Amino acid sequence: MPRHDDRAMLYTQLATLGEERPGLHRWLARLPEQMAAGLDEHRHGDLAGWWRVLDKLPQIAADRVHLNQAAVTVQANDVPVGQVKQIEGLLKQLMPWRKGPFNLHGVEIDTEWRSDLKWDRVVPHLDDLTDRLILDVGCGSGYHAWRMAGAGARLVLGIDPSPRFHVQFQAVRHFMPVDEPQCVFHLPVGIEHVPEQVSAFDTVFSMGVLYHRRSPLEHLAQLWEALIPGGQLVLETLVVEGDVHTVLVPGERYAAMGNVWFLPSTAALEHWLARCGFTDIKTVDVAQTTAEEQRATEWMTFQSLADFLDPENPNLTREGYPAPVRAVTIARRPVSV
Numbered sequence: 001m002p003r004h005d006d007r008a009m010l011y012t013q014l015a016t017l018g019e020e021r022p023g024l025h026r027w028l029a030r031l032p033e034q035m036a037a038g039l040d041e042h043r044h045g046d047l048a049g050w051w052r053v054l055d056k057l058p059q060i061a062a063d064r065v066h067l068n069q070a071a072v073t074v075q076a077n078d079v080p081v082g083q084v085k086q087i088e089g090l091l092k093q094l095m096p097w098r099k100g101p102f103n104l105h106g107v108e109i110d111t112e113w114r115s116d117l118k119w120d121r122v123v124p125h126l127d128d129l130t131d132r133l134i135l136d137v138g139c140g141s142g143y144h145a146w147r148m149a150g151a152g153a154r155l156v157l158g159i160d161p162s163p164r165f166h167v168q169f170q171a172v173r174h175f176m177p178v179d180e181p182q183c184v185f186h187l188p189v190g191i192e193h194v195p196e197q198v199s200a201f202d203t204v205f206s207m208g209v210l211y212h213r214r215s216p217l218e219h220l221a222q223l224w225e226a227l228i229p230g231g232q233l234v235l236e237t238l239v240v241e242g243d244v245h246t247v248l249v250p251g252e253r254y255a256a257m258g259n260v261w262f263l264p265s266t267a268a269l270e271h272w273l274a275r276c277g278f279t280d281i282k283t284v285d286v287a288q289t290t291a292e293e294q295r296a297t298e299w300m301t302f303q304s305l306a307d308f309l310d311p312e313n314p315n316l317t318r319e320g321y322p323a324p325v326r327a328v329t330i331a332r333r334p335v336s337v
Helices: 006-015 022-038 047-056 079-093 115-125 143-150 163-175 217-226 266-275
Strands: 062-065 072-073 102-104 107-109 132-135 157-158 184-187 201-207 229-240 279-288 313-317 327-332
Touching: 006 022, 006 163, 006 184, 022 184, 047 079, 047 163, 072 143, 072 163, 079 107, 102 163, 107 132, 115 143, 115 229, 115 279, 115 327, 132 143, 143 184, 143 201, 163 184, 201 217, 217 229, 217 266, 266 279, 266 327
Parallel strands: 072 102, 132 157, 132 201, 157 184, 201 229
Antiparallel strands: 062 072, 102 107, 229 327, 279 327
16 A cells, blocks of 8 residues: 555544544445545546655654644654755645645745634634544645644544545645654545544534535535534535525625635524524634635645635635635534424
């Protein structure tokens, strides 16, 4: 098995944890086939080249790992400048890097999103993550999953169907010491691949996903089924101002994105959650996205937020809709129904 393939470790942990969370055993029975499909080089033409990039990354023994600061950081003493340049050149072949930041042996990956800013808004409202089993839906390259491990999680499964994100995650994992968090895994699958009523996770995160779903209530139901009774949902999504009946359904594009379907008001979102069976529902943060948080960088050189707004009025998208505002709402699957 290639050194960048952690599937054996993943399957072993799920087999062990499945003794107390049987839903994980049911998922494990399907997962090898799902992983193989998600990493099928015939379907993803660039994947073989990305694997070759990972194979070229040098082996460096890390002296320090920091998972509780803005940049997820792996450092060693006295890494030669030439080796730092080698790492930088290889990692840039995996661009664009969307979510971070990371610092890998002095290579500062300044991602499009300052995901640490979102984490700082979310973390005060979380249950204690110590020893919890966590599902991170739409995890990208896994930045928040590493932060969850830093907060003491027992297992973090990040799911995102993008093979590029999977390879980026494996690049970060490559530099982690063997005895550092072996509880964090990236699965190249979507929420639809999680078995119904898996009921295995103490905390489920869905951040930046709901507005991409054609059926938002179905997505909320899937999140509900992933949680154990009493488990906490952390939901972050685009919202608009309005009352419980307000939902924006954009035209062909919203802020240049072609896959945005429903933007509810926070009141409507809370109503949806209640209809799906959640309790203890509370919107804990509402913030307009700024160019400090989302912008083009040398690690993501395409257009970003500033290009998607009305040049005459930054409170509007270039299509004339309200500019992106994101809300964090927490809720709980009740212990009994």
